[in-house]
Amino acid sequence: MNSPYNEALGATLIERTKREQIVAVSVTFPGHTDDDTEVSLDELELLIDTAGADVVARLVQRRDTPDHTWFIGKGKAEELKEICLAVDADTVVFDNELSPAQQYNLEKLLGRTALDRTAVILDIFAQNAHTLEGKAQVELALLRYRLPRLRRGATARLSQQRGGIGGRFGSGETKLEVDRRRIMRRISKLETDLKALAHNRTLQRKGRDRSGLAAVTIVGYTNAGKSTLLNRLTHAGVLAEDRLFATLDPTTRRLSLPGGEPVLLTDTVGFVRRLPHGLVEAFKSTLEVARTADFLVHVVDCAAPDPDGQIAAVREVLGEIDAQAVPELLVFNKADVAADVAAELVARHPGSVAVSAHTGEGVELFLRTLADRLRAITRVVELLIPYERGDVLASVHREGEVVSTFHGDDGVRIRARLSDASAGRLSEYVVHPA
Numbered sequence: 150m151n152s153p154y155n156e157a158l159g160a161t162l163i164e165r166t167k168r169e170q171i172v173a174v175s176v177t178f179p180g181h182t183d184d185d186t187e188v189s190l191d192e193l194e195l196l197i198d199t200a201g202a203d204v205v206a207r208l209v210q211r212r213d214t215p216d217h218t219w220f221i222g223k224g225k226a227e228e229l230k231e232i233c234l235a236v237d238a239d240t241v242v243f244d245n246e247l248s249p250a251q252q253y254n255l256e257k258l259l260g261r262t263a264l265d266r267t268a269v270i271l272d273i274f275a276q277n278a279h280t281l282e283g284k285a286q287v288e289l290a291l292l293r294y295r296l297p298r299l300r301r302g303a304t305a306r307l308s309q310q311r312g313g314i315g316g317r318f319g320s321g322e323t324k325l326e327v328d329r330r331r332i333m334r335r336i337s338k339l340e341t342d343l344k345a346l347a348h349n350r351t352l353q354r355k356g357r358d359r360s361g362l363a364a365v366t367i368v369g370y371t372n373a374g375k376s377t378l379l380n381r382l383t384h385a386g387v388l389a390e391d392r393l394f395a396t397l398d399p400t401t402r403r404l405s406l407p408g409g410e411p412v413l414l415t416d417t418v419g420f421v422r423r424l425p426h427g428l429v430e431a432f433k434s435t436l437e438v439a440r441t442a443d444f445l446v447h448v449v450d451c452a453a454p455d456p457d458g459q460i461a462a463v464r465e466v467l468g469e470i471d472a473q474a475v476p477e478l479l480v481f482n483k484a485d486v487a488a489d490v491a492a493e494l495v496a497r498h499p500g501s502v503a504v505s506a507h508t509g510e511g512v513e514l515f516l517r518t519l520a521d522r523l524r525a526i527t528r529v530v531e532l533l534i535p536y537e538r539g540d541v542l543a544s545v546h547r548e549g550e551v552v553s554t555f556h557g558d559d560g561v562r563i564r565a566r567l568s569d570a571s572a573g574r575l576s577e578y579v580v581h582p583a
Contacts, residue, residue, distance in 0.1 A: 169202035172233055175244035176221060177211045186244075188455050192422065193244045193266060200272045205236045219258065220251045230259050242269060246423075249298045267294065267425040274428065282346045289339040290431040292332050299328055343431075350437070362403070362548060363412045363523055363568055366439045366475075368467065369448035370459040371419030374482040376400075378448060378506040379416040382516075399438050406520040407513075410550040410566070415442070422462045429469050436470045443568070444523060445477040451494055451503065452487040478522055480515055482506050524550065527566045532578040535560045541578060544571075 173193055177186045186209055194204045210225045219226040220243060233241065240262040241255065247265040255263035271291055278287040367375045383402035401415040415438050429436070439445060447463060449456050460479070467473050479501035484491035491503035502518050504511035529552060534541050542561060545551065549567040556562075562580075572579065 169239040170205045170237060171197050171202045172206045172208060172229065172236065172238045172241045173197065173204045173244065174208045174221065174229065174241060175210075176215065177209065178215075179213060183209075183211075188458070189244055189422065191454065193242065193269070196266070196269045196273065196421075197242060200269050200276070202240070204242075205238060206232050208232060215245070215251075218251065218254050220245065220247055220255070226255070226258055233259055233261060240264060242266070252298065253300065266423060267427070270421065270425055270428065282343070282350075285339050285342055285346070286428075286431040289336060289343065290425065290427040292336050292339070293427045293431075294425075296329065296332050296336070299325055299332075347433075347437070363410075363443045363527070364415065364438075364441065365404075365412050365444045365446060365519070365523075366415045366417060366442035367446045367448060368417055368439055368463060368477075369419060370450060370453070370463055371421050373419065373448045373450040373453075373459070374506045375416050375419065375448045378446075378480070378482065378504070379414060381506045381509060381512060383414060401438075406523070407517050408520050408524075408550050410520070410523070411547070412523065414446075420463045420466045422458070424462075424466055426469075429466060433470060436466075436472075439467060439475065440470050440472040442472075442475055443526065444519070445472070445475050446480055446519065447477045448480050448482050448506075449494070450483055451481040451491040452483040456481070456490075456494060476522065476526060478502070478515075478519060480504055485510055524566055527568055528572055529564060529566050530572050530575075530579050531562065531564050532575060533557075533560050533562055533580045534578050538578075541575065545575070 173190055175186050175190050175193070177183060190207060190209070197204055208221075208225070208229055210221050212222065216222055221229065229241065232238070238261065241259060241264070243263070243265045245265065246267055247255070247263065252263050252265070271287070271294055274287045275291060278284045367379060369375050379400065379402065383404050399415050399417050401413055403411055404414045405411050417436065417439060418432060445467075447460070449460055453459055464473065467475075479498050481491045481494045481498075481501060481503045483505060484503040485505035485508050488503075495501050495503050500518075502511060502515045504515050506512075527549070532545065534545070538560075542563075545563055545565050545567070548571045549565045552564040552566065554561060554563050567575070
């Protein structure tokens with residue numbers, strides 16, 4: 150018997166038994182240029198390729214507002230139909246977000262499936278979810294997306310089902326209503342399960358907090374090289390492929406900085422322009438590692454067509470999860486293939502660094518810069534530790550950076566950089582905050 154998750158994925162948004170032929174469509178609205186549209190369409194084409202289909206034609210229109218019926222104008226919709234017939238397209242994908250009514254009207258007019266950017270991203274996430282939490286998060290986003298798009302099928306009514314007393318006089322409950330109620334029950338169950346998983350994640354994070362180690366989270370645009378950088382720094386063995394959203398699940402590893410102080414380094418799911426709000430909501434417990442981090446390493450692909458646009462897209466998502474106030478270090482990756490662009494970006498973003506996670510170029514400078522930034526946000530405290538408390542002394546060395554040591558008659562006086570959590574736990578030994 151198929152699980153609800155498998156059933157949700159059974160009707161995957163893009164068929165993968167063969168490479169589908171796709172026509173990509175976009176509308177340029179006021180405030181955006183034709184170049185903006187082309188860059189976004191190029192990214193949509195990469196998303197479609199990742200989902201397992203091929204773009205065979207493009208159609209672009211400039212409008213002041215979306216058409217409420219077809220999103221594009223009636224004439225353009227007819228032109229789209231002709232293009233689909235000419236290239237024998239299976240599906241039409243809009244770079245913009247379609248309402249359920251617009252999607253239905255387009256499919257009726259075109260005689261083929263019409264999807265939007267959100268549907269493609271959801272399909273990719275569905276392919277790449279592997280952990281229990283990841284699968285639940287993706288299924289929740291899928292069901293929330295599909296709920297308003299349920300349509301009446303050929304067997305519209307279940308005549309054997311009655312609505313209680315007097316039900317024999319009614320026409321019975323529609324299959325649409327049964328499907329909607331079934332999906333709502335499943336959504337409720339998934340939300341409950343994810344709350345429990347989020348609680349477990351919170352307990353794990355509290356355990357890490359008690360270790361006193363600074364939490365550093367790697368964020369960035371999808372395929373910017375976050376997992377490759379984590380592997381380079383910690384030999385984590387995380388899947389790193391040259392494709393969008395290769396990894397969805399966070400991975401945490403211990404990293405020793407040049408000064409000897411250890412930190413916890415976490416890789417996260419990649420972001421993308423106009424990341425569906427439903428995915429942000431579903432993945433909030435996973436993205437929580439960015440909001441609760443002490444520091445963010447914001448990895449940017451300097452070889453991308455629009456690095457600044459990618460930076461803005463990542464910061465927009467960080468704002469959605471209330472992580473915009475966390476200090477960040479911009480790291481321009483792939484400097485080995487775009488050295489001139491990397492140098493220009495570093496010059497335009499003071500304090501940033503350029504690296505190549507693939508070759509290791511610039512990694513030492515990055516680690517020194519990260520260590521300096523972390524020192525700037527940690528407290529230097531002075532502690533007096535009795536000689537018989539070797540365990541406390543070891544804890545200070547393990548959790549922070551020792552600045553100076555003096556052996557006196559009453560114990561060891563140490564000045565050390567410690568996180569707030571470590572300083573609080575060792576408060577009985579603190580004699581003078583520096």
